[in-house]
Amino acid sequence: KGGAVEFRVEKAGIVQAGIGKARFSEEQIAGNVKAFVDAVLKAKPQGAKGTFVKKVSISSTMGPGLKLDIASLTATA
Template structure:
């Protein structure tokens, strides 16, 4: 429970190699959501198995719990996570 309060979130791949991760709440501003997105991408890339080849994060979409997904452009996000 203490880790959840600090913002730690566990993630796993489902059968179709998709990761479902909550990034924030409706009350979060854009900068906070972007920071969370960069942190998630960094954590996923860091957890990449050494045997995995190619581009590890290909696409991302943002959605509410029951709403339609919006495709994200990852080029700026990937450059932020690498710097």
């Protein structure tokens, strides 16, 4: 919503958020994914140990998930 990153976390540690619409360009989606991952990493509790983000995937509402390379998303974080 205009630059705000909102997400919810399930009990199992799964984080979900909307990152775009079907009409968005590839660049817009990529920018939103990076902003989302940055927001999740910034929200990491100080006492959290180990790997905080293990897997990242993206999908449409009812579509299959596509796995993303975590290293490429966190390179600038």
